[in-house]
Amino acid sequence: MNEAISLTHRISVTLFFLIYVIKTVLLLSNKQDVLQRFTKMVKVPEMIVSALFLITGVYLLTLVPVIKPMMYVKIALVLASIPVAIIGFKKGNKVLAALSLLMITASYGIAEAEKKKREKGETVVASNVNGKEIYEAKCLMCHGGDGKSKINGAADLSITQADVATIKTVIMNGKNTMTPISDLSAEQAEAVAAYVESNVKGK
Ligand code: HEC
Structure with a gap:
């Protein structure tokens, strides 16, 4: 059960991230028309993916007995990136759009680094x-x-x-x-x- 939720979280985060990268690239390369069409096309899937991403994230968080400081940084980055992205894309502001992508990328990086550390911890036990x-x-x-x-x-x-x-x-x-x-x-x-x-x- 928890594994399925964890997998759903990873998949929805990845999809969310992908949509984001495509949108930012389109905005940065001045492809307004394509961006508009793409945004319209992914509107519903994006809503589902974001909801899944947040719900599974909150659920997984309740399972963690001790929240490490880096986890707060990760969550803060994700939460802060949302308004930055909304404003950035609404106003077609490239700096804000790129900044929000950078924040999402950083939190993704933190999550991966923490996971590697955890896996390393598990093998340490053996020796x-x-x-x-x-x-x-x-x-x-x-x-x-x-x-x-x-x-x-x-x-x-x-x-x-x-x-x-x-x-x-x-x-x-x-x-x-x-x-x-x-x-x-x-x-x-x-x-x-x-x-x-x-x-x-x-x-
Ligand atoms: C899957 C959950 C789980 C894990 C993992 C676990 N424990 Fe426990 N532990 C329990 C439960 C449940 C009890 C209560 C048992 C009882 O009913 O008396 C317990 C009781 C104890 C007690 C007895 C405390 C007392 O005052 O009677 C000690 C000591 C203890 N655990 C140490 C450890 C240590 C050290 C580890 C890691 C090597 C560990 N446990 C891993 C669930 C766990």
Whole structure:
């Protein structure tokens, strides 16, 4: 379900971006007639695509336990680009149209860069015993960055009584509704347990 929404988001963002690039190129190259025809032609599809793009974006945002600063920059760029684009295209102002495209491109770039970073984080887990990185890749989605999130019924780790050994056992064997995080080695489980003990618990 979430994967389908994420895919819809990516596709609608890409289509939205494409329509935008074409419009801006037409405006910049003084092809007013073609631009007008194109704008008319894509009017309805563009409305659908923009709506999908925004709705799926807002939904995906509600799934993120901790919104990173770059995410705010991305959202601000997208939101700010909308009025700039509307005014730019309405008045045929090339500078504004180009500026809005630049803003959209920048936010697209940020999204891609963040995604690469996330993917890198996931592979790091396999080879590295850095507790913080493992926590962010394997625990944060339920427990949240500060341990207080209760996504999927997770326990509040900031007030847990469990010590390092117990946390390690919970990771390796699971507890009630928490299934074991079985792709971690004993060493990695210990590293993340130590991280929880010193950086999440009691904070
Ligand atoms: C899929 C969601 C999910 C993930 C991922 C997850 N947990 Fe949990 N965790 C839970 C749930 C749900 C509970 C509550 C279990 C219960 O009913 O007692 C829990 C409980 C715990 C507890 C017991 C707390 C207490 O006071 O009893 C610890 C410790 C813990 N998790 C650590 C971790 C660590 C460390 C990771 C990452 C390596 C992790 N969890 C990943 C869902 C998750």
